[in-house]
Amino acid sequence: MDSKRLEDFRKKLEVRRRNLTETVTRTRGEGRTVIEDHPQDVADLATSYQAKEFLFSTSTQERRNLQMVEEALHRINEGVYGECVSCGREINAKRLEAVPWARYCIECQEKIEQGVLQDQSKTTDEAGETHNEAV
Numbered sequence: 001m002d003s004k005r006l007e008d009f010r011k012k013l014e015v016r017r018r019n020l021t022e023t024v025t026r027t028r029g030e031g032r033t034v035i036e037d038h039p040q041d042v043a044d045l046a047t048s049y050q051a052k053e054f055l056f057s058t059s060t061q062e063r064r065n066l067q068m069v070e071e072a073l074h075r076i077n078e079g080v081y082g083e084c085v086s087c088g089r090e091i092n093a094k095r096l097e098a099v100p101w102a103r104y105c106i107e108c109q110e111k112i113e114q115g116v117l118q119d120q121s122k123t124t125d126e127a128g129e130t131h132n133e134a135v
């Protein structure tokens with residue numbers, strides 16, 4: 001891939017990363033407000049619980065998206081951006097335009113959806129985890 005196109009993708013991904021970071025931070029704050037504002041209100045408990053569940057699932061999904069965007073930016077730095085992480089073939093240009101953080105070519109993506117191929121993101125999740133708790 002030529003550097004001009006690579007820079008375009010990098011910009012797209014950085015904008016996406018900023019938006020996602022804002023969403024994740026905001027969602028986390030709202031979730032806390034819901035719990036802290038109605039700790040003893042029984043009537044609101046169900047609503048509060050549903051809101052919490054909703055916010056939790058939203059932020060989980062957003063965090064996951066954020067991680068994929070960060071991985072894509074990492075692949076740009078590594079010089080492997082645009083290659084399928086499974087088979088190493090180039091990801092279709094149109095697919096990258098639509099999904100700049102795509103890790104797999106369309107063939108591998110289909111195999112994953114059919115359960116033929118294993119999604120390698122689980123290993124990445126574990127490797128990317130940091131433990132900051134003091135012992």
Ligand SMILES: [Zn+2]
Binds near residue numbers: 087088089106107
């Ligand atoms: Zn592939």
